[in-house]
Each structure stands twice: as C-alpha cells, then as structure tokens.
Amino acid sequence: MLIVVAYDISVKDQKGAKRLARVAKICSRYGQRVQNSVFECLIDQLTFVKLKTELTKVIVEKTDSLRFYNLGDHYKNKVTHIGTKEVLDLTDALIF
C-alpha cells in the first residue's frame, strides 16, 4: 500500500534541526522523497506500524507534526503531480 508521510518539524533550535534530519533519514529507509518534507512509501501494514513507531520516538509532539495518508494498494490514479521532480514509479517494469 502507498503511505504518504508529511512532516513539520519545529527548527527554532539546534535540536529541531537534528530532529528534522533524523526524520528525513528514517523516511528515506522506507520510501522515496517527493518534496522537502513529504515521502511516499510502498509498504505493508506491519512496516507502516514500525515507521510510525520510529518517527514518534524522534519527534517532539508538542511542537512537531506528522501526518500519514494511506492511499491503499490502488493508488496510481489517486496521485497527481505538477511541476518539478517527477517521481520514479518503483513498481514500473525496468527496461534494459
């Protein structure tokens, strides 16, 4: 299933900048960055729980925000992109 992760990390202090980098690093292990603070992850339910748990341990809930959007297995016509950084479709056949 496709999970979209969007995050806002308060970077008012240096700790915030570290949290921002750690959140991005964690997300990059699970999926593909599509915008500065938006990742798309093709993962199953169990992996989704692991991702949420890892991210929740890093953020400060009082100042930071995580939003997850579950687009399910049939997501291709649910995502529209306009502009720069078109995203590689990881499920497309690789032609050699």
Place this chain on the structure above:
Amino acid sequence: MLIVVAYDISVKDQKGAKRLARVAKICSRYGQRVQNSVFECLIDQLTFVKLKTELTKVIVEKTDSLRFYNLGDHYKNKVTHIGTKEVLDLTDALIF
C-alpha cells in the same frame, strides 16, 4: 472527497516568496492548512479541477512542485496525525 495538496515552492528569489504566499492563499480558499505546505480540501471533482488550474497558473513548473492525493469520500481511517496542530474535523457535528 478529501484532496491533500502538498507543495514545494522554490523561494530562491523574491518572486518565489510571492508565489508561495499566493499558493497558500489559494489553498486556504479550498480547504484547511494542516502543515506549513500541506492543505486538506473537502471538495468535489469539479472544484478539484478548478483548484489545480488556479495553482498551475501560479507556480513555475521548472522549479516548483505540486502533489495532489485523492483520498476519496471514505477518508477518515486513511489519515493519521501525530503531534501538534490536531485538525478540526469539518464534517463532525458541532455541539452547542
């Protein structure tokens, strides 16, 4: 249906900062801001086309990115929020 709008606007120059403000202003006429550059819009198909058209006229496709995620009509259990700025559910009954 719930449409999530996520955008990355290049603010390398003053024009970019203006575009960023205009994109946010347009989105706020269609929905609710949930993060710095993420809005959630409860709109129908026709309005969605109008929103995309308006935003596409403002951005510079070479440097800016717009992503739309269509979560359909049954979206409540598809959205998970952790952290600050819990979002008002506009469809919930208002209790006076």
